[in-house]
Amino acid sequence: MHTNTSATAAVLRDWVQSLCPSDVLSRPVETQPECAVLAWAASGAMDLTGRSDGAPVVSPAAAYGLLLETAEALARITAQIGSEVRADPGLLLAGRAGLLNLRRGGQQTAGGAGRLLRTSDGWCAINLSRQDDIDSVPAILGLDSVGDDPWETLTAAAREWTATDLADRAQLLGVPAAALPPAAYPAAALPGAERPSDALPADARSADARSADARSADARSADARPSDARSADARSTDARSADARPSDARSADVVPAAADSAAALAADVHREAALPAAAHPADVLPAAARPATGLADDAARPVDRPSAAPSATPDHQCPWQTMRIADPVVGARLDGLVVVDLSSMWAGPLCAHLLGRAGARVIKVESTRRPDGARRGDPRFFDWLHGGHEQTAVDFHTPAGRETLRELVSTADVVIEASRPRAMAQLGLAPGERVHRDGQVWLSLTGYGRAEPMRVAFGDDAAVAGGLVGWDAGEPVFCGDAIADPLTGICAALAVCCAVLGGGGQLIDLSMRATAAAFASAPALTHGPHRVLVDGADWVVECPHHGRSQRVLQPRVPQLDGMK
Template sequence: MSPIAPALRELGAQLAELTARFGRPVDAAALGICDRTGLLPLDPPGLHSPNRACRLFCAADGWMAVNLARDEDCDLIPAWLGCDPGTDPWAMIAAHAGGQTRAALVDGAVLLGLPAAAVGEIMRDSPQAPLIRLGAGGTARGPALRVVDLSALWAGPMCGAILAASGASVSKVESVRRPDPTRISSPEFFRRLNGAKADLGLDLADPDGQARLRDLILDADVLITSARPRALVSLGLDLAQVFAANPGFVWVAVTGYGWTGEAARRVAFGDDAAAAGGVVEWTPNGEPRFLGDALADPVTGLAAAVGALQGLSDGGGVLVDVSLAGSAAGAASVSGLRRAA
């Protein structure tokens, strides 16, 4: 059983009720998208995440997680720690991170775009995503929801898969220059998340591709994204302009730490975000351990889908501000895992 099962059950019950209003009731667990067991090599969780990309380590004043999921993350370690370059980033972390505070390490990670977090730094009572009113709402909709899924990896595509299973018409839009990494790294999981969606590749660095994307969004009921605000602005997706042109739609913004304020600058993946939200087990001697594979992702995917459907029920015109770390923190509270770091 998942260590965050109580949170998943709570969101799943809401999801079944909401999807029944808009089409077919959906059991997300039955779709095979709530975990990746058997679909890629995974080790038992411990100080390392099951995929081995994220590790827990002790800073001067407490525990942290850093995720070296991308090649460029490894290259950032010397600048992050202020040390000479080496061949093993984990050895550099072991040698130099213990003399720095968690706050200093988080601040440095934010500046560099490195996914790192203090264990348990985010607290929330519920995994529910905040809904931010940005449009007038009330736009008439067709017989089937039209969804543009511009997201990648797990949580955002999971939201799109749930909406597709409920009967929505979902178009997965990928950059032809930077396609969804899951397509290559885990093709069967990619199929489960995206197989019921229409595929559309666009050159999002080209003005014509950006114009095509905006046309799709202006005709949609729901947009799902998983990039930070500044990246979407570079695609010509200005929040105020989009809601002015399509006042009744719902924008599901999946981010690491939230859409607004300084938190919007932070990068996160499922394992470091789970640690930030306190989804860890503590040993008798006070050391944290991972509890599973990227546990922030499935709870965020469910929260995103619930938020999207709740926003539509309320008439649209809302941004669903769903974050990996916030969803994990809510799941930790609901599942009885909350503890001060």
């Protein structure tokens, strides 16, 4: 059987070994599907990847294969230290889209607030999810004002900028933006390369691909651009559903496989460090995009790697960095451990939810003045992530409120926060400035890591920063729905479980960019090609190697009593 299961399993063993010396992943995995491409098609996330008027894209399937292994590792470790958690990877990635009835938008995010813009040397993702972001467009471009449609102005102006310069300029003004790293490009799709369809790599083109002229920004802008006032929740499902499904008359495409602190602080993470909503190995990233080699100044001493053996997967990076903040506790378990969740939106709450399912007691802490931003959207999304959690609201602006928060953090076995390091320091909660109880695990979620606290990130642009995109006819398209958020959530849960299994006493620095980068560098698939064919109102993926096919499924709506 020609699969890459052993390679992805080796990646997960390395990840686990970076936090604990367990051999829990030593026995072979027997539950993985034969073909990650067919699993990707069934997940609901493939249906969210690609142009709205074209075939869904196969190319991120290797990353999905790595996610399957991540979910298997989480199941095995939770079974050792608590209740086994069998998470559904497809539901993790596409559950929000199922609730909100989102569809793929190609170079527009599924939620509608972000775009991939062609620049003079590549591609840049920009997210205008808030009115402040829209209002910042003139300053980003150095203009006095822009027209009624800021996207039209940005799209035209982007071609005069390099991707890095445009992203840096937007970040300077607090607008989430990211350049697609050079290492992410297929060889024939490198900026400036000649790109005739017969020269594109198999994973980056579809047969009978549309011509470059037909895909020009001007030709597509009217259909692709939502009005400024539209939110993801408010976008018309009917208007997009017709575009999302193929017509019977379309020809088949052939696509071979690709080789927060409590809400006040959480709002900072979303805009200033990482949530709703990161790219190839560090040695191939441009200097500005390389993961930091150390943590922020308020971190403590580094954790020695339990195993002295060299990495089995030197070309595939780990999504987290760790530091020792307290002594470990032998025999620690998740059952009954107290998790204080100060995060908001998606990644942190997803981590907390998975830990709760494993047996931990989760206390959700929000600011009385700035509740979790997820409450502003469809309430089912918030309920999906927080079902069964204890919830409390604290006023961080009062001495009594701050003392309550400090008590909660001091007594917690696991702390989940997603804010700038300085925000926690202002509350007297910086992990490097306090004494931690033995075995305490501190999970710090950011957009770009604690060493780059000023950069903001949302799930879609963080994925681009990490190089995790799909490829359609030589051009990048967004992968899934804010995919760096749920990937970070499940990786965070795995990291915390590994830390507990190893006795705890660690600070885990986990960024959305590093997470996306880890999945973007997943071991390449070892069989193919795979064909994506139209079948009436559906798309079907065929795997000739295994003689099987799979209909591309739309995102499912999760149960509100848990992610089963």
